[in-house]
Amino acid sequence: MKYILKILRGTENNQYFEEFALEFKEGANIVSALLDIQKKPITKDGKKVSSVSFEVGCLEEVCGACSMLINAKPRQACTTLIKDLISKKNNLITIAPLSKFPLIKDLIVDRSKMFKSLKKVNAWIDEEDADDFGPKIDSKTRDKLYELTTCMTCGCCLEACPQYNKNTKFIGASSISQGRLFSDHPIAKNKSKRINSLMQEGGIQDCGNSQNCKEVCPKEISLTESIAKVGKDTTRQLFKDLFSKKKKT
Ligand code: SF4
Numbered sequence: 041m042k043y044i045l046k047i048l049r050g051t052e053n054n055q056y057f058e059e060f061a062l063e064f065k066e067g068a069n070i071v072s073a074l075l076d077i078q079k080k081p082i083t084k085d086g087k088k089v090s091s092v093s094f095e096v097g098c099l100e101e102v103c104g105a106c107s108m109l110i111n112a113k114p115r116q117a118c119t120t121l122i123k124d125l126i127s128k129k130n131n132l133i134t135i136a137p138l139s140k141f142p143l144i145k146d147l148i149v150d151r152s153k154m155f156k157s158l159k160k161v162n163a164w165i166d167e168e169d170a171d172d173f174g175p176k177i178d179s180k181t182r183d184k185l186y187e188l189t190t191c192m193t194c195g196c197c198l199e200a201c202p203q204y205n206k207n208t209k210f211i212g213a214s215s216i217s218q219g220r221l222f223s224d225h226p227i228a229k230n231k232s233k234r235i236n237s238l239m240q241e242g243g244i245q246d247c248g249n250s251q252n253c254k255e256v257c258p259k260e261i262s263l264t265e266s267i268a269k270v271g272k273d274t275t276r277q278l279f280k281d282l283f284s285k286k287k288k289t
C-alpha cells in the first residue's frame with residue numbers, strides 16, 4: 041500500500057509543499073519515512089529534489105528534537121506511527137515545521153528561546169542549593185517531581201498556546217513547570233528568588249489559562265496544575281514582598 045507524505049518545506053518567506061509517495065512498511069514512523077525520502081528524494085511526480093532537512097536525536101521521545109506539526113498537531117515524529125494516520129479512505133499525511141519558532145530550514149526550527157526561558161526562571165540546582173544532599177523526599181513529592189523532570193523542551197506546549205508566538209516575551213507552560221520543579225524541590229534553598237523570576241515580564245501573568253498546553257504534551261505533564269501552583273506561590277510571594285517592604289518603612 042502506498043501513502044503520500046506532503047511536506048511543507050523551505051525557509052522563512054519561501055515555503056512550499058512537496059509530496060512524496062512511499063510504500064507502507066510495518067512499524068514505520070514519521071522519522072523512518074523521512075529517512076526513506078532522504079535516501080531517494082524524488083517527489084510523487086518523479087522530480088528529483090534536495091533531501092528534506094529535519095532534526096532527530098534519541099528516537100525514543102526523550103530529546104524533543106523531532107517536534108513538528110503532523111496533520112496540524114504538534115507532536116514527536118519518532119513516536120508517530122504511519123499506521124495510525126492512514127486508512128483505505130485516506131492515505132495523505134501532512135507535516136510542517138512548528139510555526140511558533142523561527143524557521144531554519146524545512147522541518148528544523150530554532151527552539152533556543154525555550155532554553156533561554158529556563159535560564160530566566162533559574163531552572164537548575166545551583167551552588168547555593170548543592171552544599172548537601174537535602175532532606176529525604178516523601179514518595180508522593182518524589183513522584184510529582186519526577187513527572188515534571190520528564191519535560192524534554194520539545195516545544196509542543198508552546199506551539200499549541202494562543203499566548204505564545206515568535207515575538208512574545210511569554211516564557212510558556214514548559215518553563216513555568218520547570219520553575220515549579222526547582223522552586224518546589226526540597227533541595228532548593230532560595231524559593232523566593234525562583235518565584236520572583238516567574239513574576240517578571242513574560243512570566244506567569246501572561247498565561248491566559250486556555251489549557252491547550254496540557255492537551256498536547258507528549259509526556260502528559262500536568263501543566264495546568266503547575267500553572268495553578270505557581271500562580272498560588274506568586275500571590276503568596278507578592279504579599280510577602282509587600283509586608284517586608286511595609287516593615288522596612
Ligand atoms: S494555559 Fe493556555 S495560555 Fe497558559 S500556557 Fe497553557 S496554553 Fe498557554
Ligand code: SF4
Pocket residue numbers: 190191192193194195196197198213214217256257258259260261263
Ligand atoms: S511540557 Fe511537555 S509539551 Fe511542553 S516542552 Fe515539556 S514535554 Fe514538551
